[in-house]
Amino acid sequence: QVTLKESGPGILQPSHTLSLTCSFSGFSLSTYGMGVSWIRQPSGKGLEWLASIWWNGNTYNNPSLKSRLTVSKDTSNNQAFLKVTSVDTADTATYYCAHSDHYYYDGTYYYPYYFDYWGQGVMVTVSS
Amino acid sequence: DIQMTQSPSLLSASVGDRVTLSCKASQNIYKYLNWYQQKLGEAPKLLIYYTNSLQTGIPSRFSGSGSGTDYTLTISSLQPEDVATYFCQQYNSWPLTFGSGTKLEIK
Numbered sequence: 001q002v003t004l005k006e007s008g009p010g011i012l013q014p015s016h017t018l019s020l021t022c023s024f025s026g027f028s029l030s031t032y033g034m035g036v037s038w039i040r041q042p043s044g045k046g047l048e049w050l051a052s053i054w055w056n057g058n059t060y061n062n063p064s065l066k067s068r069l070t071v072s073k074d075t076s077n078n079q080a081f082l083k084v085t086s087v088d089t090a091d092t093a094t095y096y097c098a099h100s101d102h103y104y105y106d107g108t109y110y111y112p113y114y115f116d117y118w119g120q121g122v123m124v125t126v127s128s
Numbered sequence: 129d130i131q132m133t134q135s136p137s138l139l140s141a142s143v144g145d146r147v148t149l150s151c152k153a154s155q156n157i158y159k160y161l162n163w164y165q166q167k168l169g170e171a172p173k174l175l176i177y178y179t180n181s182l183q184t185g186i187p188s189r190f191s192g193s194g195s196g197t198d199y200t201l202t203i204s205s206l207q208p209e210d211v212a213t214y215f216c217q218q219y220n221s222w223p224l225t226f227g228s229g230t231k232l233e234i235k
Contacts, residue, residue, distance in 0.1 A: 037224075047164075047172065047215055049224040062223040064129075096171055104160060104219060111219045114162050116183065118171035 002026035004036075004097050004119035011125045018084040018124060022097030026117075029055055029073050029080065035100040035112055036080040038071065040093040041121075048093075053080055054103070054110050087126045094121040130154050130218050134227035140235045147203040149230045151216035156196050160220040163192055163201045166229075167212045175214075176201065208234060 004024040012018060020038070027034050037052040051061045051071040061069040070083040084091060098115035105111075131154035141147050151161065159179040164172035174183045176192035179199060189204040203210055211234055216227040 046228045047217070047226040049217075049226070052224075060222055064223065109222060111160070111222075112224070113219065114174050114177040114183075115164075115172070115217075116174050116177075118173070121171055 002099050002117040004099060004117060006095055006097050006119045006122035008095065008122045008124055010123065011127060012087060013128055014088045014126055015086055018082075018087050018091065018126075020082045020084075020095055020097075020122065020124075022080040022082075022119060024078050024080070024097070024099065024119075027099065027101065028075065028078065029053070030075040031055055033101055033103060035103065035110070036073070037098050037100060037112055037115060038080075038082045038095060039098060039115070040091075040095045042093045050084075050095075051082060052100075052110075052112055056110075058110055060109065089126050092124060092126045094123050096121045129223055130157060130221060130225050132216055132218055132225050132227035134214075134216060134230050136230060137228065138231045138233070140233045141206050142235045143206055143208060145206045147206050147210075147232065149201040149214055149232070151194075151199045151201070151227050153197045153199070153218055153220075157218045157220035159195055160218055161192075161194065161199045162217045162219065163190075164215045164217065164226075165210075165212045166215065172215060206232075206234070 038050040099117040100112035102113035163176040166172040
């Protein structure tokens with residue numbers, strides 16, 4: 001049974017770095033085809049894909065956040081991480097991590113075929 | 129970026145109605161289209177992947193169709209537990225993008 005759970009600081013100040021952890025069970029990020037993605041949702045608004053990391057170490061970030069995102073993994077401890085630098089109030093949102101066990105490969109990139117399991121989400125507020 | 133436009137933004141229907149939600153991509157996404165259901169206070173749930181494949185455990189009253197730039201989620205007989213916001217999502221190219229959602233209510 002796949003489960004994921006996000007954890008984070010809850011509140012942080014503008015210009016600081018947001019560090020989020022996704023702790024998961026039921027799969028390994030060292031197993032072929034497995035991936036974890038980060039998606040966020042401001043309160044009452046839509047979903048924004050942020051980043052994905054695959055079993056082979058390939059990572060993809062949303063260019064709308066420029067170079068502020070870093071996604072990584074700790075395979076031994078079944079965790080994935082997201083760092084967002086220089087946060088401001090626009091980064092206030094619920095952050096989700098989500099699992100993928102299938103991908104679409106276009107010859108260059110690995111795309112998550114779907115997000116089939118999601119964590120419960122962690123609320124992050126950026127405020128001075 | 130591929131823009132995903134959902135319509136309507138709000139839909140009110142009666143229990144038992146056949147309901148159709150629309151999602152239009154700004155360019156051809158070759159059926160790389162998923163649908164998610166999000167109930168209030170919960171994480172999104174995968175309903176349909178690759179345009180028309182029903183995720184395990186999802187009731188058969190949900191179905192998807194489409195091609196090119198135009199896609200549809202259909203609920204054949206609306207149930208009270210279907211009250212939620214529905215999002216489409218493309219995975220044809222980076223960045224992955226979601227539609228802005230259709231909020232479905234019971235009349």
